[in-house]
Amino acid sequence: MRIGPHSIAPRVILAPMAGVTDKPFRVLCKRLGAGLCVSEMTTSDPRFWTTAKSRHRMDHAGEPAPISVQIAGTVPRVMAEAARYNVDHGAQIVDINMGCPAKKVCNAWAGSALMREPELVAQILEAVVAAVDVPVTLKIRTGWDHDQRNAPLIARIAEQSGIAALAVHGRTRDQQYTGVAEYDTIAAIKAQLSIPVIANGDIDSPRKAAFVLAHTGCDAVMVGRAAQGRPWIFGEIAHFLEHGEERAPPSLAQVREILLGHLEHLHAFYGEVSGVRIARKHLGWYAKDRPENAAFRAVVNRAESAEQQLRLTRDYFDALVAGVVPELPAAA
Structure with a gap:
């Protein structure tokens, strides 16, 4: 799979999550x-580009290529300037957010709310x-709600506008993350486009990734929530797609090191308090x-x-690796 000059291999992608x-x-x-x-969503409003949050979100020093940065907003001119600003700060791919279902984003007519305005799109x-x-x-998502599933229309607009690749989350905005992803809708979109299409939604295992690729004909899969606390899922999916067999999960010792x-990276990146x-x-x-x-979280969250x-x-993982019940103090 290619996005412009960039080869995307393996064809499994981390979804942007705020x-x-x-x-x-x-x-x-x-x-x-x-x-x-x-990347997580960055605002197109230049008034917020100098805040600590935006500076961290726009920091790509030492990040492996290709660097993909997602921007959000509603004004074409402002979005264009945000794209230029992020490219100047390291972005090698600019991703536009029209899939976020969050109320505070949609209330500003950004994210998936834009799908209600094809001309503005x-x-x-x-x-x-x-x-x-x-x-x-x-x-994008499949639409705003059950009666406004217009993703095929938005997809055609995207291709005609020069978009290099399209990611589709198989739910409408009003579904949020409930229900079941609509892989048939994603397959229909893929069938009508010549640009790469990426399937997103409920991909939580290597076998599910292989099924979705086969069912939709998509060029890649995108994994979001299933990667939280399980970042090795990408290697597991890649191994299955290449070899047709499941790889052994990481050992407790490997999880400990990861x-x-x-x-340590979080502490160094954000500073001790925020990290x-x-x-x-x-x-x-x-x-x-x-x-x-539960006991582990109760203690470690007080650190x-x-x-x-x-x-x-x-100490917690050392005990697990040793095969003993972790001794958790009453307070950190």
Whole structure:
């Protein structure tokens, strides 16, 4: 699969997720097998580009190529300027968000709310494509709600506007993340386009990824929530697609090293105070299928320093690796 000049291999992609797909997580997922990692959504409003949040979201120093940055907004001219700004700051692919179902985004008529305005969609896409010399991609849903499933129309507009690849989450906006992804709709969109199409929604295992690729005819799959606390899923999917067999899951010792490295990167990237806080959700995801996970989260979430957080995590997994019940203190 190619997006412009970039070869995407393996053909499994980390979906953009606000508050999740920051640089430490993208770097980790790329190292563990993702062919492409899309950044969390960045605002197109230049008033917020100098905030700490935006500076972190636009930091791509040392990030493996190709670097894909997602932008969100509603004004074609402003979106075009945001695309140029992000390319100047390292973006090699610009992704446009028309798939986010979050209320605060849709209330501003951004994200998936834009699908209700096909003419505005065309104006935004054409403006962004004309503004930059890198490939522009688009992420959409199947529509706004059950009665407004207009993804095929938006897909045609995208191709005509010069979009290099299209990612489709197989749900309408009003479904949020409930129900079942509509792979038939994604297959119909793929059949009508000549640009690469990426299938997204409920892809949570290597076998599911292979099924979705076969059923939809898509060029790649995109994994979102299933990667939370399980970043090695990309390597597992890639292995299955190449060899037709499932790879053994990582050992507890391997999970320990992955997690500790992730925590250290978060602490270094955000600074100790913010890094410790942001790491808590990742710790919960890593531990969700582990024994004593509730007790572990209750203790580790009270850690106020990087050293405490790392020590508690290290001790917890050391006990699991040794085959003993972790001894968790009453307080961090």
